[in-house]
Amino acid sequence: MGRLSDGLRFTLSFAIAAVVILSLWGVMLGSMSTSEPPLDLTGAIAIDDPQFEREPTTLTPDPLAPATLPLQRSNGAAYEQLFAQVRQQHQRCPSAPPWYSVPAHPTNFGDRFRTDIHGQVLKQEPIIVLHETVASAQSALNFFQTPHPRDEDQASYHELITLNGWILHLVPWSKRAYGAGNSMFGSESVQTNPRLAPSVNNFALHFSLETPPGGRHNGRQHQGYTEAQYRALAWLIAQTGIPAERVTTHAAVDRSGERMDPRSFSVATLNRYRLADDSC
Numbered sequence: 001m002g003r004l005s006d007g008l009r010f011t012l013s014f015a016i017a018a019v020v021i022l023s024l025w026g027v028m029l030g031s032m033s034t035s036e037p038p039l040d041l042t043g044a045i046a047i048d049d050p051q052f053e054r055e056p057t058t059l060t061p062d063p064l065a066p067a068t069l070p071l072q073r074s075n076g077a078a079y080e081q082l083f084a085q086v087r088q089q090h091q092r093c094p095s096a097p098p099w100y101s102v103p104a105h106p107t108n109f110g111d112r113f114r115t116d117i118h119g120q121v122l123k124q125e126p127i128i129v130l131h132e133t134v135a136s137a138q139s140a141l142n143f144f145q146t147p148h149p150r151d152e153d154q155a156s157y158h159e160l161i162t163l164n165g166w167i168l169h170l171v172p173w174s175k176r177a178y179g180a181g182n183s184m185f186g187s188e189s190v191q192t193n194p195r196l197a198p199s200v201n202n203f204a205l206h207f208s209l210e211t212p213p214g215g216r217h218n219g220r221q222h223q224g225y226t227e228a229q230y231r232a233l234a235w236l237i238a239q240t241g242i243p244a245e246r247v248t249t250h251a252a253v254d255r256s257g258e259r260m261d262p263r264s265f266s267v268a269t270l271n272r273y274r275l276a277d278d279s280c
């Protein structure tokens with residue numbers, strides 16, 4: 001009897017200890033996943049706001065580019081026009097996803113070019129390259145808003161779609177975002193810097209998805225993106241009128257062998273939203 005109650009007491013204390021340890025662990029995990037600061041959009045203005053009228057299109061002189069190169073900068077007018085058209089559709093469509101302007105620091109993007117380093121006039125039609133942030137949208141924003149004077153630190157996307165389906169406008173479409181260095185789309189690639197490998201950046205619009213909390217690592221997959229993200233992305237792609245065959249991923253255009261984003265992306269889910277009957 002005594003031995004039995006000792007055994008029972010041991011089992012009970014073990015069970016209680018296990019419950020306490022597991023709940024502490026749960027609390028710890030819970031606080032880890034909620035310790036991320038909420039997205040801070042102080043100072044951001046809505047794309048539909050009249051305050052957001054025209055983005056600067058002045059060309060940025062590059063002190064490192066030798067003047068002798070037959071490179072000609074482009075004011076990106078065709079891309080600016082495309083953006084203006086999408087913005088107009090956004091203003092007209094009350095069910096469109098929320099869209100805010102959160103400008104990246106100008107060191108993180110550059111001009112598009114009319115010619116490549118050999119003086120060849122460029123004729124590529126635009127493509128859309130999809131990415132994921134790996135980090136949270138907030139830390140991605142912090143990075144893009146920080147000046148990065150060194151070429152190798154510069155990175156940006158045109159648009160970032162948060163987990164709750166908001167679109168954050170970071171880089172003017174008339175400008176070249178540094179989304180995919182050393183890249184090629186089919187046989188299309190452009191060299192605009194003698195020191196860097198050819199890339200698709202000159203004719204790309206880079207759209208990135210915020211990675212879910214369970215995917216903030218370098219593993220091969222995660223739980224995937226939210227329905228709100230697919231809906232916002234499908235809306236944005238549809239408004240550009242860029243055909244499906246010119247929508248690609250960073251993983252597909254990358255030539256460095258290092259990029260695999262966006263991981264766990266479902267083309268089928270995107271297509272479901274693209275085909276969904278939307279009133280605007």
Ligand SMILES: [Zn+2]
Pocket residue numbers: 130131132179250259261
């Ligand atoms: Zn990427």
